[in-house]
Amino acid sequence: MFARNIVSSKSVNASAFCGWVCLVIMKPFIYIDIMMSIMTLSDYTAAKAGPTMKKLIHPIAGTIAMLTIASFWLSTVISEVSGSREAIIAVKTAIPWGFLLLIPALAATGGTGFSLSKGRRPKLITTKIRRMAMTGANGLLVLVPSALFLSQKAASGEFNTAFYVVQGIELIAGAANITLLGLNMRDGFKMSGRFRRPAVKHSS
Template structure:
């Protein structure tokens, strides 16, 4: 069962973060302050209530699946996970909550945009790390072939 739940939860989590990132960039570039407030509100509710369980399920099932595996790919995935979790809990979650509060109050000042930049950078980092974990997982399951590096003839 965890072999089916893990990939679904990881896809849901990655799509959540990707959609939060995309919506934020789009609304910041082209939207009004009201649109920004709406997006920030939707990211917090229902967004975080979808994302957080998806990340927890991904992590839990991933660690459970990793117990029976060894190798460079699994080691890489296990090293990335604490950073993804810490970045999410210590940076992305507080940023989302503060930005939602400030946007709903109409406080679009330097502090708002500074935190917005931090959130976008942290989101991009997590998307990159999560994509790397997905790639390694697909390689481990045989659903993706790793390109072999060409070596120069001796």
């Protein structure tokens, strides 16, 4: 009887462990699947909007994307400087949920940007498109995998060398995206004529 209980207990523990392993492996793919679905929907919706709405969506979505990445970056730095283990865990496990805001914002920014640039390819627009492509690639290939990895490590309390190496890469990639989005915003203001200095009239 006692032996049966031991075997049964081991079986339950083994099943629970296998379930946990499957969840850890599948969790990043679940996040990516959700984000890709949202990104596709946001991109499609932005592309179908009218010209006036696109001009409104584009700067708002770009600002939201830049501020979201900046908040990730600053919260990471502040939590590390504070030295609080609880703060680091809270920040690292919360960032992946922020992608539910960031990914649609990036998709809407890119979708409206490409749509508004149809038939127009001056140097400034071409440069903005290249920066947007770099921002998207950087986000999907570096920031998202890094954030998911760090979230899993933080939740498990594993603050080892791998954690800090990946976090360093994440901070560099985040700073690059903030810079690229900031430059695009500056060029957007140039193209729209905002903050343009009025011409000085010379009296004859």
